[in-house]
Amino acid sequence: MGDSSEKWPEPVSSLQSMQLDLPPSCIEFCPSAPSYFLIGTYNLEGYEGPAAAQTAEAKEIEAQDEDIDKDEAVVTGEKEGPQNRNGSILTFQLVADQLVHVQTLMQPSAILDLHFNPAPGKQDMCAAVSSTATLALFRLSAGEAEPLKHLKTMDMASMCKTAEDWLGDKDEVIFTHFSWHPTKPDMVAVTTTAGYVHLIYLGRDLDGSDWVMHPEPILTHTLEAWYVSISPSLSPPEEEDNDSFLLLSGGDDSALRYQVCKRTRSVHAMEDDESESPYTIEALRPPVNVRGHGAGVTAILPLGLKDGESELVVTGSYDDHIRLFSIPAYGFGRAVELAESNLGGGVWRLKIVKKEMGLLDGQGWRLTMLVSCMHAGTRVVELSKSGAGEYEFLVIGRFEEHKSMNYGSDCQLSAEGTLAVVSTSFYDKLLCLWKLELGA
Secondary structure (H helix, E strand, O other), rough: OOOHHHOOOOOOOOOOOOOOOOEEEEEEEEEEEEEEEEEEOOOOOOOOOOOOOOOOOHHHHHHHHHHHHHHHHHHHOOOOOEEEEEEEEEHHHHHHHHEEEEEEEEOOOOOEEEEEEOOOOOOOEEEEEEEEEEEEEEOOOOOOOEEEEEEEEEEEHHHHHHHHHHHOOOOOOOOEEEOOOOOOOEEEEEEEOEEEEEEEEEEOHHHHOEEEEEEOOOOOOOOOOEEEEEEEEEOOOOOOOOEEEEEEEEEOOOEEEEEEEEEEEEOOOOOOOOOOOOEEEEEEEOOOEEEOOOOOEEEEEEEEEEEEEEEEEEEEOOOEEEEEEEEEEOOOOEEEEEEEOOOOOOEEEEEEEEEEEEEOOOOOEEEEEEOOOOOOOOOEEEEEOOOOOEEEEEEEEEOOOOOOOOOOOEEEEEOEEEEEEEEEOOOEEEEEEEEEEEOO
């Protein structure tokens, strides 16, 4: 089930690297304009304690310099207390194996996560969540001198009548991650440092006129919630506005939690009432805890594949392991771990790069994933299913020039099978470009 680092290939070398002005926390290519990508940055002003973007490993490194930091705080007159953060969103273009900086949009809060909408016709729209519990929407227009335009920012505390119950002092709560619904462009889920997972309705036109947050958390953790993922049912929904989905979240409490929900058009919502969602969310079964992680769960990737009647989900944890689980989301039984591998660093982010189905007499398949591994750098990992139904992780590429936390990586795969990767690291503010040949 494991993977020995002695069998790993030699590290790949960078084609280009540069230092950014602020620490990068997230990165993503634009689906509608594939040569463009965005980087979110996270800046703490002065000494004010660990950032939410830093997990246990980052905190441990920071603690080594704690005495020095406190001395500097005394000299500058800084006091320990609520964190004051800002950030930016950088627009880059990958042109002929060169990273070209196009635009910088400074932000009043630090950016923890950003993603483009996956829905057809909406893929030029990007949302970002921040250190002050806001969600901002942007549009990227390729070819313009300043392609990224800010459209709307939603302050969650002012949008929700019960915000004080779950936010308290909003300056102390951070949105750590969010996910778009993969097929419903008007719906997102967000995680908070308070340990809650909330669903947000962004309206049909995503223009900010009728954004609504469902007032009660849909899932909860006892410590910070780090990640949320929405997976539609593998069975076709009966109706457009009456469908079920699987919501999965991971937290600092080492818990992977999931719940099967149904979104139904509400009969109570008034057309002219912008404070009430036109949808109700119904939990079809109580939340389920999945055990097996040795530390916080920081990445969750539903594969859209089944093992029998259970859904296959890959997870990452800052216990250095990547794991494959079968989850009987729409039936009964317990989740089962099918495979795991120690990648040498905390598994912070996962992305499917390539799918090869119908291998080995039509019974097997192989997925290639890009993995951000915090202090260990970036890995390219294959997950395969044999014809006999056995699963295995295999490291086929690695990049280790980053000298601090690799929180963000993304890539483009050419028709010839060349993987072009842009990866970042937090403390040294490094952005790197490198390539790996996967084959057509």
